[in-house]
Amino acid sequence: MFGALASRLQTMISLRKVLFSVVLASGAIVVLGPHAAWAQEYTVLVKGGHVIDPKNNRDGVMDVAIADGKIARVAPNIPESNAKMTVNARGLYVTPGLVDLHVHVYAGTGEADSFAGDSSIYPDGYAVRSGVTTVVDAGSSGWKNFPDFKSRVIDRAMTRVLAMLNIVGSGMGGGETEQNTDDMDAAATAKVAKQYPGIIVGVKSAHYRPANWISVDRAVEAGRLAGIPMMVDFGGSVPERSFEDLVLNHLRPGDIVTHMYVRRYPVFGPDGNLLQHMLKARERGVKFDVGHGNTSFSWQKAIHAIKIGWLPDSISTDAHVRSTLRSMKDFPTVVSKLLAAGLPLKAAIEMSTVAPAKIISRPDLGHLDVGAVADVTVLRLNKGEYGFPDGSNVRYPATG
Numbered sequence: 001m002f003g004a005l006a007s008r009l010q011t012m013i014s015l016r017k018v019l020f021s022v023v024l025a026s027g028a029i030v031v032l033g034p035h036a037a038w039a040q041e042y043t044v045l046v047k048g049g050h051v052i053d054p055k056n057n058r059d060g061v062m063d064v065a066i067a068d069g070k071i072a073r074v075a076p077n078i079p080e081s082n083a084k085m086t087v088n089a090r091g092l093y094v095t096p097g098l099v100d101l102h103v104h105v106y107a108g109t110g111e112a113d114s115f116a117g118d119s120s121i122y123p124d125g126y127a128v129r130s131g132v133t134t135v136v137d138a139g140s141s142g143w144k145n146f147p148d149f150k151s152r153v154i155d156r157a158m159t160r161v162l163a164m165l166n167i168v169g170s171g172m173g174g175g176e177t178e179q180n181t182d183d184m185d186a187a188a189t190a191k192v193a194k195q196y197p198g199i200i201v202g203v204k205s206a207h208y209r210p211a212n213w214i215s216v217d218r219a220v221e222a223g224r225l226a227g228i229p230m231m232v233d234f235g236g237s238v239p240e241r242s243f244e245d246l247v248l249n250h251l252r253p254g255d256i257v258t259h260m261y262v263r264r265y266p267v268f269g270p271d272g273n274l275l276q277h278m279l280k281a282r283e284r285g286v287k288f289d290v291g292h293g294n295t296s297f298s299w300q301k302a303i304h305a306i307k308i309g310w311l312p313d314s315i316s317t318d319a320h321v322r323s324t325l326r327s328m329k330d331f332p333t334v335v336s337k338l339l340a341a342g343l344p345l346k347a348a349i350e351m352s353t354v355a356p357a358k359i360i361s362r363p364d365l366g367h368l369d370v371g372a373v374a375d376v377t378v379l380r381l382n383k384g385e386y387g388f389p390d391g392s393n394v395r396y397p398a399t400g
């Protein structure tokens with residue numbers, strides 16, 4: 001049982017299709033490219049690691065064999081002679097490739113101070129080294145600039161990049177552009193979403209300040225028309241637009257609240273118990289996502305929440321330029337923080353793989369089924385003394 005306050009998760013290897021880098025424990029780097037056919041049955045054998053594959057209830061030492069970019073076999077003691085290459089994973093954890101449900105990767109447009117530009121990061125510089133093989137861009141583009149995002153980033157990336165369309169047609173341009181209700185067209189958003197099934201996997205409402213429901217309701221409407229969920233980054237809870245009303249009356253089952261451990265709206269009452277509407281929201285199927293970000297993760301909220309069982313449906317980073325430079329850093333760091341707060345490792349892996357894949361209706365991802373795409377991550381759990389800051393630079397010590 002893991003649980004202990006002490007662990008720091010570190011990516012060792014991330015395998016994605018047949019082109020990948022292998023960072024060995026020694027620090028040596030082996031870069032592999034596409035191969036010609038060979039006699040051995042398997043391309044790669046990841047040997048002797050502790051496999052955690054929650055969808056298949058695997059939790060123990062076994063080998064993972066890969067052939068033709070697919071998972072070929074998961075079992076103990078697969079002979080090395082059957083494989084062209086063996087990766088020694090003894091003492092390490094082997095999991096499905098991690099799925100990051102909330103990132104910003106619409107980089108390169110030249111738009112200053114914008115998530116549809118300079119505030120975004122390129123996916124390949126972040127994801128694979130973090131153990132992440134699939135990212136979901138959460139609303140950096142809208143229906144008007146999604147085609148540019150696709151040709152500029154999605155089609156060129158080694159990382160699998162999926163997207164939620166911003167309800168704002170011009171995307172997450174910052175400032176007043178995200179308040180412009182004239183640019184929030186549910187029908188146009190749904191029309192573009194339906195043109196890219198499986199790639200556009202949701203609709204996003206974010207950064208909306210006025211005390212009305214236009215942004216949320218139009219994003220929900222677009223999601224309804226396209227048959228996909230919406231994700232909301234909700235501002236402060238005010239009487240005219242309360243968090244309670246959001247989760248009970250505006251969101252549908254399957255819609256997602258990101259930034260679940262942010263400080264700005266209450267989750268517990270003065271007695272420390274979960275507020276009733278949070279329980280009711282979960283009962284009716286609203287999903288709660290971590291979305292750590294730059295300032296959207298508070299120890300004060302997360303530690304108590306995890307203690308009383310208010311756990312994430314999915315773990316995500318909200319990776320962008322500032323969050324990767326400050327306390328969020330990368331996916332393993334976010335998981336490490338949740339482990340430090342008491343979340344068991346197996347649950348954390350489930351929330352980082354099969355659970356987010358299910359939320360975005362991509363049942364082909366997040367597991368090691370035979371025949372599944374060979375997205376595999378190898379992680380090391382370091383023991384020692386660590387200190388993890390939150391978005392307000394409050395430091396939580398983790399030792400053990």
Ligand SMILES: [Zn+2]
Pocket residue numbers: 102103104138293318
């Ligand atoms: Zn975000």
